[in-house]
Amino acid sequence: xxxxxxxxxxxxxxxxxxxxxxxxxxxxxxxxxxxxxxxxxxxxxxxxxxxxxxxxxxxxxxxxxxxxxxxxxxxxxxxxxxxxxxxxxxxxxxxxxxxxxxxxxxxxxxxxxxxxxxxxxxxxxxxxxxxxxxxxxxxxxxxxxxxxxxxxxxxxxxxxxxxxxxxxxxxxxxxxxxxxxxxxxxxxxxxxxxxxxxxxxxxxxxxxxxxxxxxxxxxxxxxxxxxxxxxxxxxxxxxxxxxxxxxxxxxxxxxxxxxxxxxxxxxxxxxxxxxxxxxxxxxxxxxxxxxxxxxxxxxxxxxxxxxxxxxxxxxxxx
Amino acid sequence: xxxxxxxxxxxxxxxxxxxxxxxxxxxxxxxxxxxxxxxxxxxxxxx
Numbered sequence: 520x521x522x523x524x525x526x527x528x529x530x531x532x533x534x535x536x537x538x539x540x541x542x543x544x545x546x547x548x549x550x551x552x553x554x555x556x557x558x559x560x561x562x563x564x565x566x567x568x569x570x571x572x573x574x575x576x577x578x579x580x581x582x583x584x585x586x587x588x589x590x591x592x593x594x595x596x597x598x599x600x601x602x603x604x605x606x607x608x609x610x611x612x613x614x615x616x617x618x619x620x621x622x623x624x625x626x627x628x629x630x631x632x633x634x635x636x637x638x639x640x641x642x643x644x645x646x647x648x649x650x651x652x653x654x655x656x657x658x659x660x661x662x663x664x665x666x667x668x669x670x671x672x673x674x675x676x677x678x679x680x681x682x683x684x685x686x687x688x689x690x691x692x693x694x695x696x697x698x699x700x701x702x703x704x705x706x707x708x709x710x711x712x713x714x715x716x717x718x719x720x721x722x723x724x725x726x727x728x729x730x731x732x733x734x735x736x737x738x739x740x741x742x743x744x745x746x747x748x749x750x751x752x753x754x755x756x757x758x759x760x761x762x763x764x765x766x767x768x769x770x771x772x773x774x775x776x777x778x779x780x781x782x783x784x785x786x787x788x789x790x791x792x793x794x795x796x797x798x799x800x801x802x803x804x805x806x807x808x809x810x811x812x813x814x815x816x817x818x819x820x821x822x823x824x825x826x827x828x829x830x831x832x833x834x835x836x837x
Numbered sequence: 838x839x840x841x842x843x844x845x846x847x848x849x850x851x852x853x854x855x856x857x858x859x860x861x862x863x864x865x866x867x868x869x870x871x872x873x874x875x876x877x878x879x880x881x882x883x884x
Contacts, residue, residue: 537842537844537845537848538848538851538852538855539847539848539851540851540855541851541854541855542854542855542857542858543854545855545858573876573880575872575873575876576873576876579869579873638869642869642873
């Protein structure tokens with residue numbers, strides 16, 4: 520219960536705001552969809568890392584990474600509540616919907632951030648906790664507070680926040696950073712622009728209405744389409760680097776190359792899309808494929824690694 | 838003089854839901870620290 524100045528807030532009675540927010544509303548603050556991606560890529564980093572981690576400690580590490588990512592989502596919703604209320608995609612989020620006040624979201628996000636970082640540090644190691652803390656800082660302060668509203672390159676640089684989880688997962692097992700974990704970081708980092716600009720193309724009016732300088736609004740559709748193709752090519756290249764560096768098999772490399780060609784194919788579809796296309800079907804297709812691409816790449820890396828481990832184990836037994 | 842506020846059914850229901858969620862989280866934290874302590878002891882990491 521909390522006393523606030525805004526008497527128009529829901530559930531008020533005599534100036535005292537009586538919250539009707541459910542636990543589900545607080546869970547929505549954590550951006551569960553984004554969290555699922557973070558959990559998956561974090562798990563991939565942990566599986567691919569050399570060495571062993573106790574399964575329960577590994578589970579706690581993934582839980583901390585998920586809660587840390589969720590906390591940064593809550594802090595993002597706290598800061599962006601003004602523009603979320605205007606954009607159709609975000610208008611139903613708990614703060615603009617009036618279910619949770621911005622201050623409640625801020626407290627919730629800060630508490631979860633502190634808990635997730637401290638528990639990860641105490642239970643696993645302080646390098647991974649430091650990386651998680653930096654990820655939260657990067658997403659909330661560097662991306663949300665600074666880049667998002669000031670440059671059309673916001674999601675290129677800000678994408679780093681979403682790319683850190685596999686590196687954190689790797690650090691949980693090895694207590695270090697390696698070229699392999701940097702490659703895992705780069706896969707998500709280079710994938711983000713094409714993924715997000717595809718969304719920005721068909722949600723261009725939303726971003727324009729709130730003054731967020733997304734690339735399609737600032738530089739136009741043509742430049743955005745060219746940039747999407749460039750980043751799709753870079754994503755396809757980095758996708759096969761694990762094989763080039765020798766920490767994944769030729770089989771994975773072939774699979775990643777096929778997926779990469781698919782990514783480029785869909786990006787060319789967007790490139791050929793007529794200027795001012797109302798439905799923007801190719802952009803929606805690329806957006807959907809990009810999600811599938813990332814899940815498929817990290818799944819393939821894990822499956823490839825598990826097969827290699829089983830092969831090695833079988834060879835030792837024989 | 839103290840002022841009392843009467844909660845509506847919706848407010849009571851949501852408060853109960855939040856309290857249960859908080860209870861589950863607290864219980865989860867206790868369980869996590871208990872199991873982690875056992876693991877660390879069994880690994881000989883705690884002197």
